[in-house]
Amino acid sequence: MRSRPRFMFSLRYLLIMLTAIGLLPLALLGAWSIHTAGEYQEREQERLMLDLARALSSAADAELDGAVAMLTTLGRSDALQDGDLRIFYDAARTLAKAQSDWLGVILTDGTGKVLFRTMDPYGAPAGPLADPDSLRQVLAMRQPVVGRIARGARGRSAFPVRVPATGAKGELYTLTAVISPDRMVRLIERQRVPDGAVTTIRDSARAAVARSLDQANRVGAMPSPSLAALMQREGPEGFGETTTTEGQKLLTAYTTLSRYGWAVGVGRPAEEVHAAALDRMGVYGAGIIVSLLGCIALASLLANRLVTTIEALRQNAAALGSGAPLTHTPSSIIEIEKIGKALEQAESQRSAQERERKLLLDSLNQALASHQTALADAREAGRAKDEFLAVLGHELRNPLSPIVTSLDLLDLRDDGASRKERGVMRRQVNHLRRLVDDLLDVSRIISGKLELDARPVNLADVVRHAVAAAPGQQISVSVPDAVWVQGDDSRLTQVLNNLLSNAARFGSSATQVTLSRDDGQARLLVSDNGIGMSGELMARVFEPFHQAPQSLARRTGGLGLGLAIVRKIVDLHGGQVAVRSAGAGAGSQLEVVLPLSTPPDVEHQAAAQPGLTGLRLLLVDDNVDAAAAGAALLELMGHEVRVANTAAAALDAVRRELPEVAILDIGLPDMDGYALAGEIRRLAGGAPLRLVALTGYGQKEDVERAFTANFDLHLTKPATLADLQRATVPMPRGVDV
Known part of the structure; x- marks a missing residue:
């Protein structure tokens, strides 16, 4: 059983009493001393x-x-x-030269007409006076007048000293000495002023004639607003706080009692003047020391008891950390007694918590090690997947390229006997090409690299063009003239193509496309009469690689990526996509909702330009079949085509004759297409030349690298007839097809 002390006091109570006893008299003494000394020093500073x-x-x-x-x-x-x-004139000029700060002497007659200036040759035409007001004043008063500081015709600052003079016949003249302000600057320098003081001599208009700080830039400047207010408030003489035009705070004394109406101001930095308060702090510090000595004397009576108790607490705290048993020491201070109880409670909980912590740390370390291993494996798998998809796309597009080109050749020759077979081949090649594109798009979606080139798009035009480009399907269309959204027209076309392809693969014989507007949204509805969907399928239809159950023959084909890509593209446009179906055999409805946007002020419709004919072309491809088929198609389009299967052969061909268009494969055996493009540009020497990249690498970084290498156009294999036509038409640089 713990014993309880007879008397208990709050530690706060003891400290407050001790501080009050020692510091209260000192506080009163310090306040009185600082106030008295401050008033005296302020008056003395103002007088000085x-x-x-x-x-x-x-x-x-x-x-x-x-x-x-x-x-x-x-x-x-x-x-x-x-x-x-x-x-x-000669006498006046001699006098002006004898005075180092006189710029010259001016003589005027009784009407104010300038008779001569010693700064100019005698008889030279006289220019206007810099301070005519002071001349009129001396003529009226017939007393010496000091004019204002002004800048003369030669750009020098000076002030005039004017005196009246009378000739033998009573003629009235005015003699003016044009004096540089440097005379007054030296006057300031000869005075004994405190270090850091700012001294200013001002003329009768209060413009600065001489200033101890920044004379070159401040001559002629008017007083700062604070100084002007002080002079207006205090009268002929005064003292107060001002701020210079440089932003420095000063304590300024001024006088305007000059016989010539001039003013003189002397200012000291306020922080220097206030530094005198540190001297006053000495008195206050002495009182603090006396009070502290008293506090120490009183504290020494309690020191042994407090130290003993605190030392016991320290030992208990150390024991709690090391696991040693605690020893109890009673104390009359309430807070210390509570700390002792808290340490005992902590000791009772420490053992159980230590065991739990050890078990938790062991589990956490195991989980962290497993997590790090899994994260490293996931990163490696992601990198390998990206590399695999890039290589897969390249390797699949390379054989597709000569096939598509050969089909274009057959279409141009239009052999009626093979028309049906060409249609079959065209559909299957397009299907294979979509599979490759879907694989690469889903990789971009997973890695977050899918981006949009958003601009105002007429969604009605996108729908009409996509439906027109879907041969072999029974599609009915209901669209208004214009429905404007903010988006990427190529990606929106991809969305509709995927929806139509999905409907065709799953048995639709009558697909209906409807586009409408309501409540600030565009609604695109694709309805089909195909096999329909179950509730379970609708819940997962937008997941990558998920498909409806199929037979072993997989007649519907596909990779299960089309609708996953649709959802991601719609999300990037700020829209939503939903699916509805009444069940198996009841068809499906896929609805895309996008926010409407305002149409552009002027819609620029770029007319499709057919490829130019009769051009000199160079086709470079290490795939012999692709090169041969491409050359035949280009020749059938009316071009003169030379073929090279290596970079060295391409450079030889360029040296013999510079082509007008060069279509280059990137993956060449002896030099990559980027380096080859640079060599061809160098050989062209600035001559007109259009470079087109034709490659199986079609990811965003591949396109950007092509344009960095000074290609004018990027085509992804397999290139269609329309792609090759665009390759021979001048287009803005930086186009990806």
């Missing part, structure tokens, strides 16, 4: 900065007084009194 601004204003007045005195002395020269302006 205002004194500095006044001193700099007096220095600027002295500089301006000096310029006024020199101009006044110059105005009393004998040359001006005698009206000899030519000699006076």
